[in-house]
Amino acid sequence: MAVGGDGCFLIDASGKRYFDGSGGAAVSCLGHSNERVVAAIKAQVERLAFAHTGFFTSEPAEALADLLIAHAPGDLDRVFFVSGGSEAVESAIKLARQYHLERGEGQRRHLIARKQSYHGNTLGALSAGGNAWRRAQFAPLLTEMSHIDACYEYAERREGESLETYGQRTADALETEILRLGPETVMAFIAEPVVGATLGAVPAAPGYFARIREICDKYGVLLILDEVMCGMGRTGHLFACEAEGIAPDILCIAKGLGAGYQPIGAMLCSKAIYDAIAGGSGFFQHGHTYLGHPVAAAAGLAVLQELLDRDLVAQVQARGAYFETALRARFAQHPHVGDIRGRGLFWGIEFVAERDGKTPFDPALGVAGKLKKAAFDEGLVCYPMAGTRDGRQGDHVLLAPPFIASEAELDGALDALGRAVDRVL
Ligand code: PLP
Numbered sequence: 001m002a003v004g005g006d007g008c009f010l011i012d013a014s015g016k017r018y019f020d021g022s023g024g025a026a027v028s029c030l031g032h033s034n035e036r037v038v039a040a041i042k043a044q045v046e047r048l049a050f051a052h053t054g055f056f057t058s059e060p061a062e063a064l065a066d067l068l069i070a071h072a073p074g075d076l077d078r079v080f081f082v083s084g085g086s087e088a089v090e091s092a093i094k095l096a097r098q099y100h101l102e103r104g105e106g107q108r109r110h111l112i113a114r115k116q117s118y119h120g121n122t123l124g125a126l127s128a129g130g131n132a133w134r135r136a137q138f139a140p141l142l143t144e145m146s147h148i149d150a151c152y153e154y155a156e157r158r159e160g161e162s163l164e165t166y167g168q169r170t171a172d173a174l175e176t177e178i179l180r181l182g183p184e185t186v187m188a189f190i191a192e193p194v195v196g197a198t199l200g201a202v203p204a205a206p207g208y209f210a211r212i213r214e215i216c217d218k219y220g221v222l223l224i225l226d227e228v229m230c231g232m233g234r235t236g237h238l239f240a241c242e243a244e245g246i247a248p249d250i251l252c253i254a255k256g257l258g259a260g261y262q263p264i265g266a267m268l269c270s271k272a273i274y275d276a277i278a279g280g281s282g283f284f285q286h287g288h289t290y291l292g293h294p295v296a297a298a299a300g301l302a303v304l305q306e307l308l309d310r311d312l313v314a315q316v317q318a319r320g321a322y323f324e325t326a327l328r329a330r331f332a333q334h335p336h337v338g339d340i341r342g343r344g345l346f347w348g349i350e351f352v353a354e355r356d357g358k359t360p361f362d363p364a365l366g367v368a369g370k371l372k373k374a375a376f377d378e379g380l381v382c383y384p385m386a387g388t389r390d391g392r393q394g395d396h397v398l399l400a401p402p403f404i405a406s407e408a409e410l411d412g413a414l415d416a417l418g419r420a421v422d423r424v425l
Pocket of ligand 1: 025084085086087089118119120121192196197226227228229230254255
């Protein structure tokens, strides 16, 4: 039982301290006792806890939307606040559909997503996700969607193929799928700029997303980027897509937005999408009771102000470079480490039975789960993901430490992980 939080550490009921090396799942970017965020929440609860968005907007929601838009890439111009990542993705899927419908293109109904992806656990978002394990039990309830290959060069780049050629080849699969479905029937494509939970912090090959943007534009397909995990500074850019030099039509953010202080997510969309609906029916037919919750918005606003005022995104770049060097120094030569990849303070280590053949461990061994437990015993929280049963992906652990972590704290976390790895492998 967690009973306290102190900076980068969680404290359990026995008083044991754990370095929060993954923020749960990349949530706690500011650590656990940020005074500014706590004060903003208290002040907002006292002033106004709730006013339904069917009647009112609120100051913190307006201010947070303005600040997000001021820093958002491309022509993202409007914000729709929800309570988390799955809701942001559900909203994006429905917005894409309604946009095409209002423009007289009601035949556009296909969403294309990627294999080995995760976009949330509600049925629409789960349908979009391509993670076989998460989908299996609910398969009869899921909407049929296309899943093209992920951009996962460690496992899938061919021998002798350059990274750029691999990126282009993988992106071109989107065009092939659009043509197979019939371009006039495709509504949107969804992907994470850096794949989080399912692959373990895997960025795309250079040029991949530029080509994806080109293909979407060519066929009038909306590009939805899911930055629920990798957004809000985690990769060393406020928005992960900045590193790719592209902007989406719809952007989903969540975890780092509330930094764990409040449940909040958001969907940002371009002016063109907003205008099509505003000038059409005038009403986005979607919503939840807690849309734009004032207290959640106040927390999100304070989090974003902290990121900006303390220049924490630049700190992520600096600490991220330190972390990468330390991570590689400790683990790159380990006989069971196949790959280390990531960006900023978002890193994955993929463990394999045999390095040369990139052969994953037998999933029955439960290597990722054992690593999670051993690390926990050593006082480190890290996020595990078991390898896939089709043998395409090994076990990995994801590391997403708080942006405020010192170099010494990061070293301590890697020491703990090293001890855990030594115990398990
Ligand atoms: N999208 C991505 C990329 C995620 O990693 C997650 C959660 O891990 C979600 C969506 C769902 O977010 P939530 O758990 O807040 O509903």
